[in-house]
Amino acid sequence: MNASTAMWDKFANLSYGYSMTPPPFLSVRDLRVEFAARQLLFHRSRPPTRAVNNVSFSIPTGQTLGLVGESGAGKSTVARAILRLTQIQGGQIFIDGRNVSSLSGAQLTEYRRQVQVVFQDPYSSLNPSHVIGEIVGELITRHRGVRPGAARDEMVAGLLQRVGLGRFVMDRLPDELSGGQRQRVAIARALAVEPRLIVCDEPTSALDVSIQSQIINLLADLQASAGLTYLFITHNLAMARHISHNLAVMYLGYLVESGPTERVFAHPAHPYTEMLLASSPVPDPARQRERAAARSRISRSTNPEIAIAVTSCPFANRCPLVMDVCRKTMPAQTEVSGGGSVRCHAHATGLTFT
């Protein structure tokens, strides 16, 4: 208990006040990603799915941005765009002020040294036919030119130790490890290239509750010791609250709200954020039943089946505060007092539904 408290203190030391925000390490400007709809033979072509629409955010060096939102909101797509795993149709991605959205060849390889990933599913993210020593060592060979052998084994053992694993796992297959151990391996692999940004796409949601807190503590500790910057995607708002300096909320491809974590939790500016907060179950039967009743009233009063126009606010068919203007024009991104921004017509008028 005490050890972990100390860990969080280290973590808290890193959170800068708004007046002294460090320069952004990652910034994304007007990111747009589309997936072509499947072209069936003899069918007229259909418009592409807009997975990500004009998304902009930035993460100060050494901080964590929590990215939350429902499934299909485009969180993973944003992550994959930053990782250069998917083509982008518009916008730019800057790392340390440098535009990386169109790198290729040697420059892309160099970029891959700076940005690594930890995926949600530790069962499919590690090659099932490679031993752990190879999984972690491979990137050392690729990026640091250390051939397989005793020297590389030492480096691998060092990395494994940093994530709390003994060197005995080096000749195990992923199949022989537990989910939490695998996720530690995935983190060690990411650390192997000494990256500066780690994209964590729901790194704990496949893990057990007691293991989740171990991984979160590990990530916080690594951030404190190596000054890592995190983009932390999660479903779990309580988790997001713990780990993030800033929070960004996505809905159907749009970034609908962002801002300092405490502000977003205390004064959510977007109706969707409010709904998210209301829907997160708390481990307390009496309170949770109350919250559930309130939640049901809100979500039952809305009908997600109504089709929405392309120009409309994406939340219009579920929003309890919907107005005529919402169905006609997409709300612009506006500043919120207390930090951050929101896309909502009602925000200016100060309406809330609670």
Next chain:
Amino acid sequence: MTDAAKPRGVSGQARVWWRLRQQRLALIAAGYILLLYVVAIIGPWIAPYGPMTGDLRSTLQGPSIAHWLGTDHLGRDILSQIIYGTRLSMWAALEAVLIAIILGVPIGLLAGYVGGKLDRAVMWAVDLIFALPPIMVALGIIAVLGTTLDTVMAAVGFAFSTRFVRLTRGMTLTEREELYVDGARVGGLDVWTIVSHHILPNIAPALIAQAALQFGGVLLIEATLSFLGIGASLEQPSWGRLLSQSRDYMDAYPFLAIPSGAAIMLAVLAFNLLGDGLHTALGRDTIVAKRKTKRRKGDTETQRHGDGSNARSLIKTNMTALAIQGLQVRFPGAQNREIEIVCDVSLDLKSGETLGLVGESGSGKSMTALATLGLVPAPGWISNGSVQLGGRELTTLPDSELRRLRGKEMSIVFQDSFTSLNPSLTIETQLTDPLRAHLGLNSRQARERALELLALVQLPDPQRRLNEYPHQLSGGMAQRVGLARALACQPSVLIADEPTSALDVTVQGQILDLLKDAQRKFGMAILFITHDWGIVAELCDRVAVMYAGEIVETGKVDGVFAHPRHPYTRALLATLPGLDRTGTRSVPVIPGVVPPPQDWHKGCHFYPRCALAIPACNRNPVPLTSVGDDRQTRCVRAGEEGLW
């Protein structure tokens, strides 16, 4: 893989061995093939006569002591010819298959991985060649290159390489979607390293199985070509050549065709059996597990829908819908030991009631659910205990009856719908196929019903989604499709194995409301497996906490939350981050992990991680004891004053 499909601690090798041992026929076939190759190598030393030495005084004789299989029209010993023929036929087959693999696999890997124009060009060429029978392709090449045996087998190898291209490409396409491939790309590895080093080892088992099958095909073509007089020359006795010679003496001496014909037939059969056996035994664990899950899922698929009230008469509210007593599940472990992964689990579930089953992965929650349905994955089995559904004992029911029951009375939602959806079929097909098969709906009705179901689980834009494939869905959407399939059945007992853990909270809330509504309407009992204590708090009437194969605490939800009576429950509740717990930012942890089943202690299973452990805890198995109003706990210190 879910903890259900694979008990931890049963090693991968043990499983492969177990599966291989199940393949008796394949083993026999492998032995026979080995024998053929041994004969091929040592042939010249064991053959009683030379292949060409004939004795014109004894032509076309039947089997005798001197000539076990008789002689041919030139008085040559048939057994010796078959032995020499083995050498030739086996070598030729090996040559052709190797050529097919060397040509086909790399092309398939690249086409599948790189995709785009390269893939289209390759597939166009392959389809063209594939449309022709391999023997025609081979004949074409032979016409150009001549008819020595080597060119013939190269031609056959080329013709067969298209099969490897197709197979390799198909598997590469699937494998490319795996996260470890993305991981390799983010790692900056080049294309060739990714396909050869990462993808190939994972598809190799299937390729090996395929190669064994192709051997049979190649052998047949060699025989056919030799029969037609192409390939093996007159002086080289191959099996096909021998068979071809016997043709001329069909009337005078029909026996001549039997030895060579049998040699060909047996070899082809052996290769086919081996290929099938390897396919089953070597199939990568996850692949096998996926297939199993899918089948299980199919078993529980809807048999009826809509009113559901007629079948409901069986279950009356407040009747015990499901009663599990002393359930035990075991798996074979290393050194012929048995590993118990569910130990003495007892649960009662009344109609209209929701029981939460919580615990870490590997604690046996999912296996308990599967055992309840009679779906313990092989090689595990229910070693003890009873499961009663509406008063009817299930553990002794034959499989066929269980299957019917599963469709009608019980249904299960698995935690990972991605693995239960077929990547190559559209959502529409996967939703409507069972509806049509079980409910006899026509395709228009089935489509309408499918749309209703998708609307029920709030899948955005259901019309369009129907035509999409699983890989186009995000994780949460796939789970909703899986949920739609299970809810269509409106069962009397619904086992939900973490059905909402992949969903975002707003939709999770809606799904929970939906489950509550359905329960109110039909009075079904829900066994809700989860590790989210927030959901337990909201949804469940009672809760059972599992740890390392045992139920450690059970009781009414409010009581357990307010005053946990087991150290594990207490520690777990303390690790939960709260939405509103401001101030401290500490995340307390329970040290260590759930140990694998073979390491479970004889005494209390929580002993190694427990903060309250005393020596007495590790001596004997700890029984589940009653501690007050509808509460039971499994702890030797449960009765101590001041501790709780």
